[in-house]
Amino acid sequence: MARRRTEMLTDVELELMIALWKIKSGSVREVMAALEDGGDRAYTSIATMMKILDEKGYVTSERRERTLIYAPAVQKSDYEGRSLKNLSNALFGGTPTALVARLVDDGELTDEMIQEIKKIIDTRIKKDDSA
Numbered sequence: 001m002a003r004r005r006t007e008m009l010t011d012v013e014l015e016l017m018i019a020l021w022k023i024k025s026g027s028v029r030e031v032m033a034a035l036e037d038g039g040d041r042a043y044t045s046i047a048t049m050m051k052i053l054d055e056k057g058y059v060t061s062e063r064r065e066r067t068l069i070y071a072p073a074v075q076k077s078d079y080e081g082r083s084l085k086n087l088s089n090a091l092f093g094g095t096p097t098a099l100v101a102r103l104v105d106d107g108e109l110t111d112e113m114i115q116e117i118k119k120i121i122d123t124r125i126k127k128d129d130s131a
Contacts, residue, residue: 025071
């Protein structure tokens with residue numbers, strides 16, 4: 001039985017989910033091949049982690065012949081939103097403006113990146129004004 005998806009993913013689980021989101025669905029071997037490091041891990045370790053993701057409700061599995069095929073049960077955008085909300089609550093007292101201010105104050109953002117962020121905010125404001 002799947003557990004609730006309220007818990008956040010570990011670093012390894014997130015890495016596997018990113019690979020699975022990239023390939024849409026696949027076997028353990030296909031997920032391993034899609035990993036950023038080229039899947040330089042033991043097959044059994046990845047298979048165990050995929051089973052845990054299934055138990056947590058982050059993936060679904062379907063047996064095709066003798067192989068389990070995994071697919072994301074959670075959209076990447078949904079997890080991104082939940083992660084940002086969790087980060088905002090944990091580090092910034094639940095204040096999204098503090099999170100955005102910290103991001104914008106980061107010296108690694110280029111002027112182009114800041115302009116892109118401004119454009120996204122301007123688009124959202126126009127959308128809200130027309131609603």
